[in-house]
Amino acid sequence: MSNDKRRRNILKGVAATAALELLPEAKAGNTGAAIPATTPRIIAEGSVPRWDGETEVLVIGLGCAGAAAAIEAARAGAHTLVLEWTSGGGGTSAMSGGNFYFGGGTPVQRANGFEDNAEEMFKYLAASTGIAPDLEKIRLYCDGSLEHFQWVSALGVPFKHSYWQHNFEPWTDDCLWYSGSEKTHPYNTLARPAPRGHKPEIEGSSTGGRLLMEKMQQALLVAGAERVMDARCVALIKSARGRVVGCAAKIAGELRHYRARRGVILTTGGFIYNPVMVARYAPQARPLPPLGCGTDDGSGIQLGQAAGGECINMNAIAYTCPVLMPLKFIKGILVNEHGQRFINEDVNHKRIGEFAVLHENSRMYLIVDNNIYDKPRFPGVRLVAAAETIEELEIELGLPQFCLQDTVETYNFHAAQGRDPLFGKQAEHLKPLDKGPYAAFDCGLAGGAPYSAFTLGGLHTRPSGEVLDMDGCPIPGLYAAGRATSCLSAQSCGTSGIQIGEGTFFGRLAGRSAAKNSVDSTHPLR
Amino acid sequence: MSNDKRRRNILKGVAATAALELLPEAKAGNTGAAIPATTPRIIAEGSVPRWDGETEVLVIGLGCAGAAAAIEAARAGAHTLVLEWTSGGGGTSAMSGGNFYFGGGTPVQRANGFEDNAEEMFKYLAASTGIAPDLEKIRLYCDGSLEHFQWVSALGVPFKHSYWQHNFEPWTDDCLWYSGSEKTHPYNTLARPAPRGHKPEIEGSSTGGRLLMEKMQQALLVAGAERVMDARCVALIKSARGRVVGCAAKIAGELRHYRARRGVILTTGGFIYNPVMVARYAPQARPLPPLGCGTDDGSGIQLGQAAGGECINMNAIAYTCPVLMPLKFIKGILVNEHGQRFINEDVNHKRIGEFAVLHENSRMYLIVDNNIYDKPRFPGVRLVAAAETIEELEIELGLPQFCLQDTVETYNFHAAQGRDPLFGKQAEHLKPLDKGPYAAFDCGLAGGAPYSAFTLGGLHTRPSGEVLDMDGCPIPGLYAAGRATSCLSAQSCGTSGIQIGEGTFFGRLAGRSAAKNSVDSTHPLR
Structure with a gap:
């Protein structure tokens, strides 16, 4: 209770309705969503006119990665605030089947007689995610998969103990299926196959993601994290010493500045809906219909890049067919x-x-x-x-x-x-x-076959979420997870369930890392 | 004469032998070439201890692109200084056959009865350089090719009016050959074929580049540009307003600071000799023997990136076979x-x-x-x-x-x-x-066949040489050309002669752009 009160006090600036500093184009009467390219993506802390809100962990974007980060940060005792561009949140995760790539011997695998362990799962993922996979991330993901299954289940996301024999995501409420190429050449020669796709127990092929995001948003609120919706993050705020200490967001045409005392986590999705970025980094995807939602516009990736973050595997695309x-x-x-x-x-x-x-x-x-x-x-x-x-x-x-x-x-x-x-x-x-x-x-693209594409490249991060610069050094105060980062499917994606799986898994890690990050010692309140 | 004198005066700091500010590791007695990753690549102008030299146009790297840039900048009347890491200069250009991709009806083409024009050359290059070529650069290159042939010839680089009928670079002193796939499917259906490889008139398959670089270095000195050899550029210097105003270079273990009043031009080559960059950006090239010289270590690309420059097509590799x-x-x-x-x-x-x-x-x-x-x-x-x-x-x-x-x-x-x-x-x-x-x-790589690789990606530039940031806006004072940039072979290279051709062509443009760039108005001397 007192904790809640403390959180509300820290955040009270958010409720203030006084006129705030406006962006130039807002002053000129242009309140549209488009932010001109000349708007700086980095604001010096010294030039912040006032802090409109303050938190310990600031999460930008409320898809599955952002929700997971917020839940874990809040559970770790950090005051946590999520800024979400849309009114409802959920992002591409909520549009999906909510399918998770879990393994290592989950209760569902065991109930259906499938043997699995973290090592076989590791071998499969290492072989199927491109020429230079991030083995450290894959290792963590496989070793932690059973615990992660339990964590997701404990959110109230149900998984039926049933097996679906087809080669596509269940449209029933069934759960376990071969969502990748485990049984097929050459992967079946490299690792013992097991089905690892786990779809939440709900009828329909695109309802699982909605259920997942509902449960995650509930858990986030229970954990005490707060949300500000319809808030479009447009800039990161950096201290004179190069630490990311907050962000600026546009809310109803007004620019508000949020201080983050422990860290900012970018969970803003990929960039398949940014045609300029697609043309520049992954031009082969231009003719392909994008898979995702309009918020996958790369804005968070670009904020991280402007803060000195390195982007990797930006040419990598997942091609559904x-x-x-x-x-x-x-x-x-x-x-x-x-x-x-x-x-x-x-x-x-x-x-x-x-x-x-x-x-x-x-x-x-x-x-x-x-x-x-x-x-x-x-x-x-x-x-x-x-x-x-x-x-x-x-x-x-x-x-x-x-x-x-x-x-x-x-x-x-x-x-x-x-x-x-x-x-x-x-x-x-x-x-x-x-x-x-x-x-x-x-079945060619030109013939109208049902191809679609989403991006796999993004910010280079440590498994624990720190955004890395071009020398592989972390940028103080900045974290990222989900499709805003390059993660398990480094250069290639031939398996369903990885996006939600890694988004939530590494979102959790980023949330925990930010929550325990030492508070900026230059902060006047401490 | 008085011009020369003025140049020498501006540059007199270079000759000073007084002890200069040392890098930390140099102070500690470590005078090796390796620069620790923690050395900042960007130095604030305000923290420059003293200027050891001053020039108008500062060129970093003396391969064919750097030489071309220096020649044109000096000829345009700008005081020009070239810093070169090695003792001799020449880079990968000097190791090559010196082969140029010229077209549009050169004297050599006409003497051998080959019809060509800029439009057919454009169509071939646009079709053969990847999925998203830089058409503006290709257009300029083709439209300017005849003039560029004359410019190179006027340096004293001879081209014999002879045709070499083989599918590989002449090892005689012959000149004209099909250095690409112009005659072959599908290019022969897209553009009228013509041979466009032009090798300098000198016996031997790797002597052309040495001859070229000798002539370019002579021309550079005649034009009044100055060189400092054994100078390893380790940082760019930025003004408070974000303009690149110079660089720091290590010379005999000492750090010297050079002011560039009009612009800095990065012509430092590609990154095939940087295994960390290859693994991160183009992992498919790791097993391939590198083609180039050790100075192709990506250092200039990273300097530009640290200054805010955007890198594009970093996964693109030329595969010789x-x-x-x-x-x-x-x-x-x-x-x-x-x-x-x-x-x-x-x-x-x-x-x-x-x-x-x-x-x-x-x-x-x-x-x-x-x-x-x-x-x-x-x-x-x-x-x-x-x-x-x-x-x-x-x-x-x-x-x-x-x-x-x-x-x-x-x-x-x-x-x-x-x-x-x-x-x-x-x-x-x-x-x-x-x-x-x-x-x-x-003929497989594993079988030991003679493959090799060099990198095609690099800084995103305007055709006129300005280095662009992630929004496509030029970084004031910063230019680049040659393999440090992404240029004609945007995603794919199936033609010989492009590297030397574009390096010299766009090097010239960068040199001219920097020479006529307005002098930094904050400069106290003006």
Whole structure:
């Protein structure tokens, strides 16, 4: 109670309605959301006209990473304030299925007879997240996964002890599924497979995230953290000694200054909705529909960068490409514009999307025979050719003579023996394509197939959340987590559940780090 | 004469031998070259103990870009000083063949009957330099190429009016050659081909660069620019208003401060010799032998970054891969680890290297028949299989059954008709591989093939040389050119002669921009 009172007192400035210092464009009557590029992203502490609020830990952005950071900071006893740009919060997390990548032998895994441990989980993630993964983060994440499962469950997020056998996120209230490429080549040769996708127990494929964010926001308030909504952070405030000591936020067109005595945590999401940043850092993603919400505009990444933070892996993109549904389509083959196979069709659709966009000129056809022909689950996967023979199909697709014929013939020869010596597709999906008529679906981006993209690059952080500068040294007072950082999927993402998983996991760590950070000794109140 | 005298007076501080302010580690007796990461890269003007030298334009790094910048700045009447880390200068430029990518109808092109114009050159470069090329820089470069050829020639760099018919840089004193992929698919469908590689008239494949740098250094001195060698720039100096007004350099273990009244130009090269930067920004290049010299350590890029400069395309690498020599090897086929072709074998070797490393897991075999069998020109291209039939060769290489057989059979079928419908190899190189025995050379990186890499990313600049911050605004007083910047080969390099071409071209522009930059009005002497 007295704690609550103390918090309210510290924060009372927020409630003040007196006229505050306005940004130039606000003075001129322009109260739109667009902040001109000339607005400085860094304000010197000395030039702050007044403090409108004060806290110990200041969290910027209320998606899953921000909520996790705020919960942990507040539970650690630090006064915690969250500034959120929108009125409701939740960000991209709330739009998602709320799917977590948990492992190491969770109760759900055990109830369904799946053995798992942190080491196998580590080996899978280390092999599937790009050429130079952050092994320290992966190690922590795997070692802490069981505890993190318990932590999320204790928020009131339910996970049913059920297994979902399909290759896509459950749309029922089922929980456990293979959300990555654990069972498929080459990962099945590098780590013992186990399903690690855990979807909250709620019907529907995009309701899990909403449930998650509701539970997290409740927990945040119970923990005593405070929120200010409709607050757009536009600048960080730095002390003369280079410490981040607060931020400036625009609220109803007015600029307010918040002091953060222990730390500022950026949890503002990625930048897929910032076309200038996408064009500059990840131009290959320009033609791809963005996956996320409009607040993924990179603003927090840029604030961190302006404060001296280093951005890494800014060219890395997650490419979703759910074209192989229904499941039996995996028995078909994917070929490029030369009629060649280029991937095992049973890997996670994000991996297929990545190969198609980066290696295959965004061109890809799904070839099926009459045994597995079906209506695609997603609009945009268009039937573009059908023929009695593969030879005719090849002609209809305009592929070079013999290329598709060779591909299918050789595929069939090996599939009949239950082998895929080229790409190692699992035996259960291997069946010769030999029952005409045959059909081809255009799964290329230009053909309208359901691709989408989100960004993986961002601020370079320690696992414990400190934002690092170009020399790998922490910037005092500045933390980040979630998609505003480069995290587990360093260069490549072929697994679902990582974003929510790492956002909450490393959000928690950042919250704890900031909460225990020594208070700026220059602060007059201490 | 009086001008010269004025220059010498301005610079007299450089000659002073009095003890200067030392860096902490120098004071402690450590006079090694390594600068600890904690040394600040930015020094506030107010904390400069004394100015040891003063100039108008300060150029950091004496490769081809730095020399070009200095020549133009001095010719424009600005007092110009070059600081160079090594004793001799020249950088990677001096190690190279000195090959320039010139076009638009140079005297050498015309003398050899090749038609060309700036528009066709633009179309080729725009199509071959990655997914998001800097079209403004490409346009300027192409429009200015004829003038630039004259400028380089006037330095005393000779270009013989001869044509070299091979696909690699002349080792004779011949000049004109196809240094890119102009004649090959898909570029030959996008722009009218013309050879644009121009090698200086001197015998030997690595003497052209030395000749070029000798001529440039002579021109630089004639123009009145001054040089200080063995000077390692360790920090930029910024005014309170954020303008770059000089630099600090270590000379014989002493720290000296140079004031630059008009501008500082960073021409310090790329970062392929900085393993930390390579691991962070372009990890795919870690296994590749670096191409360049040790001064390509990224230090200038990091200075610019510390001053607020934005780095772009830091993951972009040029991959050299000269495995298709002798020329008749182009009649062979390159296949990946699945026995599939993946590229037209007649493109520039850098493009082949890029595909092999980025798309094909660094695995690649060259398949030849007895008609074109020969000894490879480069060590490292190892013969790994030989057999009477392709079927036996496939077994010997351990490739999946039928894959190589299909590939060769289909290739031969089309080649017999003078066509390559998969990849568009030019008809002159198409001949069925049908005369056994057959052989396979391992052209993969792991097999020891002669790959090498250099970096393409760096500071984001305007074509005129101004270094841009994260919002695209110029940093007052700071310029850059050459491999310290992202330039023509934004994401991809498949053409020789671009590095020297753009380094000198945009070096000149940066030199002129800095020379005419308004003098810092806070300067007490004006």
